[in-house]
Amino acid sequence: MAPSRQVINAQVSPKGSLETLSQREVQQLSAAGSGNLYQLFRQCALAILNTGAHSDNAKTILEAYQDFEIRIHQQDRGVRLELVNAPADAFVDGEMIASTREMLFSALRDIVYTESEQSSLRIDLESSEGITDYVFHLLRNARTLRAGVEPKMVVCWGGHSISTEEYKYTKKVGHELGLRNLDICTGCGPGVMKGPMKGATIAHAKQRLQGGRYLGLTEPGIIAAEAPNPIVNELVILPDIEKRLEAFVRVGHGIIIFPGGAGTAEEFLYLLGILMHPDNRDIPFPVVLTGPQSAAPYLEQLHAFIGATLGEAAQRHYQIVVNDPVEVARQMAQGLKAVKQFRRDRHDAFHFNWLLRIEEGFQRPFDPTHENMAALQLTHAVPPHELAANLRRAFSGIVAGNVKAKGIQLIEERGPYEIHGDPDIMRPLDRLLQAFVEQHRMKLPGGAAYEPCYRVVS
Numbered sequence: 001m002a003p004s005r006q007v008i009n010a011q012v013s014p015k016g017s018l019e020t021l022s023q024r025e026v027q028q029l030s031a032a033g034s035g036n037l038y039q040l041f042r043q044c045a046l047a048i049l050n051t052g053a054h055s056d057n058a059k060t061i062l063e064a065y066q067d068f069e070i071r072i073h074q075q076d077r078g079v080r081l082e083l084v085n086a087p088a089d090a091f092v093d094g095e096m097i098a099s100t101r102e103m104l105f106s107a108l109r110d111i112v113y114t115e116s117e118q119s120s121l122r123i124d125l126e127s128s129e130g131i132t133d134y135v136f137h138l139l140r141n142a143r144t145l146r147a148g149v150e151p152k153m154v155v156c157w158g159g160h161s162i163s164t165e166e167y168k169y170t171k172k173v174g175h176e177l178g179l180r181n182l183d184i185c186t187g188c189g190p191g192v193m194k195g196p197m198k199g200a201t202i203a204h205a206k207q208r209l210q211g212g213r214y215l216g217l218t219e220p221g222i223i224a225a226e227a228p229n230p231i232v233n234e235l236v237i238l239p240d241i242e243k244r245l246e247a248f249v250r251v252g253h254g255i256i257i258f259p260g261g262a263g264t265a266e267e268f269l270y271l272l273g274i275l276m277h278p279d280n281r282d283i284p285f286p287v288v289l290t291g292p293q294s295a296a297p298y299l300e301q302l303h304a305f306i307g308a309t310l311g312e313a314a315q316r317h318y319q320i321v322v323n324d325p326v327e328v329a330r331q332m333a334q335g336l337k338a339v340k341q342f343r344r345d346r347h348d349a350f351h352f353n354w355l356l357r358i359e360e361g362f363q364r365p366f367d368p369t370h371e372n373m374a375a376l377q378l379t380h381a382v383p384p385h386e387l388a389a390n391l392r393r394a395f396s397g398i399v400a401g402n403v404k405a406k407g408i409q410l411i412e413e414r415g416p417y418e419i420h421g422d423p424d425i426m427r428p429l430d431r432l433l434q435a436f437v438e439q440h441r442m443k444l445p446g447g448a449a450y451e452p453c454y455r456v457v458s
Contacts, residue, residue, distance in 0.1 A: 005064065006088035012096050013080045014105040025112050026074045037115055040220055044107045044237060045070050047227040049083075049090040051100060072108075079108070103228050103235045106142070110237040111220075113141045128360040135238070135246050136352060142236045144215065144251060145351045151253035151339045153215070154332055155185045157267045158192025158258030159441055160226050166259050169292040169325070170195030173256065176329035178203025178212070182336070185252055187244075188216020188235060189226025192258045197231040215251070219244045221404050240365045241396060245270050250353045253339050254286035254332050257318075259295045261441035262402065265302070265432070266395035270362065272310060273388030275317045279357035284342050286335025287318035290328045301435050308428040309391065310384050361389050368397030368407060370414055373454075378421025378429075387425075394419050394429070401453025402442060417454045426458035 046068055069084040081104070090100045117123050117137060124130025139145050154177055158170065174184060174196030184200045186193035197214045204212035216232035219241055228235055238244040248255070249271065257268055275285060289299050299320055306314050321328050340350070348355045366372065376390045397417055400407030411417070419429070433456070436442050442450045 007065075007068075007085040008083075008088045008091055008094070010083045010086060010091065010094070010096065011080055012083065012101055012104070014101070023074060025116065026072050026079075037111065041108065041111050042068070042070055044111065044220055044223050045104055046087075047223045048100060048103045048107060049087045050227050051090070051103070051230055079105075081108075097230070099230045099233070103232065106235040107237055110138070110142060114138065114237075114239045128358065128363060131243075131360070131363045132246065132250070132354075132358065135243050135250060138238060138243070139236065139247060139251060139352070142234070144234060144236055147349070147351055149350060151336050151343065151350050152182045153185050153213070153251055153253050154182050154196075154336075155248050155252035155255040156192060156196040156258065157187070157248075157255060157260065158264050159260030160187075160189045160191040160193060160263075161261075161441070162191045162259055163294070165292050165294055167191060167195050169290075169295075169323075170258050171199035172325040173258075173290065173328050174199025175203045176325045177332065178209075179207060180329055180333045181207065181209060182329075182333065183213035183215070185213075185215040185217065185248065187222075187226060188218050188228045188232045190229055192260060192264075193226065194229040194231060195258075196256075197229065201231060217244050217247050221400075221406070226403075242363050242365050246358060246363060249274060249285075249356060249358070251351070252353075254335050255288075256328060256332065257287065257289045259291045259298045259441070261436045262395045262398040262433070265436075266392050266399060268302070268306075269388050269392040269395065272306065272314050272317060273362060273385045273392060274356065274358055276310070276314055276385040276388060277357050277359065283356060284335065284338040285317075285356075286332055286339070288321055288328050288331055289318055290321045290325075291323075293323040296322050298435070298439060298441075301432055305428050305432045309425050310388055313384065314388070359385075359389075361386065362392075366393045366396055368393075368400040368410075368417070370410065370417055373397045373417040374420055376419065376421070378419070378425050380422060380425070391425075391429070398433075398454050407453070411453045416452060418457050419454055420457050423458040426456050430456040 046065055065085065065087065067085045071082040073080045073082060090096055117134065123134050125134060170192050177184065177196065178200030184197045186197060200212060213234060214231050215234045216228050217236050217238060218226065218228065219238045221241065223237065236247065238247055245267065255271060257264065271287065274280060289302065291299055299322065303315065303320060319331060321331065343350055346355060373394065376394055378390055378394065401411045401417060437450050
């Protein structure tokens, strides 16, 4: 569904959420500058202003608002944004909705900081430790890291396009988590990324809890396809999908995985690849797969896929709970107690999981070209945690081909990706992907039948 074409012109300033920018930073962001940074901020801003829209296609949104402009003005007391032909739904009686304004300036903050940090001599992106340090600085700059707060950040992963029953179930789980004073972190979009936050807000209100955290982590390539939902009260835009995934496991204390499609499988495989590393064997990290009764076949298929490709050792890193929100929340709360004790015993920070070993292969951005997708080593000849990483990259490419503007363009120009590997890996992979299509868990552009952006070759 194409976004509405009602537009508005407006000027908006932050409320104490952004330090002043230098003249150089303003020039970098202006259309008169190099152009790349401006286009990035324009795309992110447009996605944020489209919060609540039904379109999940970045290309559709950008095409609908081709005449949208955003101009950055430096003034003595801060920054002012001038919006031209902005989506009118972001305003009420001419005033921008408060949550939208917060997220708009969060995007400006993160994009400016990322650009300035990448050119800094202090940043080392050539080593694993340097990349982790970079993620830490990005999160600290966004004021996401809060020292001394006991472990209670639960990451919720799952699909942005799910059934009504599955969405209601995520709200029930979020409600049970909120009743136990737990905070929620998601990819910040719709569907599973919104439901747990919505449930938790009600539970926090019931418990008269102030300062509930609804943290959304995203990245520029996917923000337009998964525009932030309005419940998010902390938005962080990481520079790429790998930094985003690392941020999830560094700030999250436990993870709940709901039904989803290729993007959810990508996140799950990334997590398993890390937890299966020998250096992480003794680190407690509660992981629960869950969904309503109707999602039981999905959970069984995902569990079977993990068993067939990565083995029982991988399956031991998570629990499966079907149709029981209370049990999910109890297991998570119990798991967080073990996390708290472990961190305390080893003097590790509560706010950032420094002890977790993440190899460089998990941190390097994967460019899903046709050549890179065909070259993935999906074979038992590599160690299981490396196979998990390569399977993650395969799903990352499928996500790109489904929803990212660059990936969609590549598929239009060159046809589907080819994914090669051992037959005993390719067969379960093909079955899982086919099940996603049959269960409508792949993106369906404009409601049309799904056209696969991939071809599995054994």
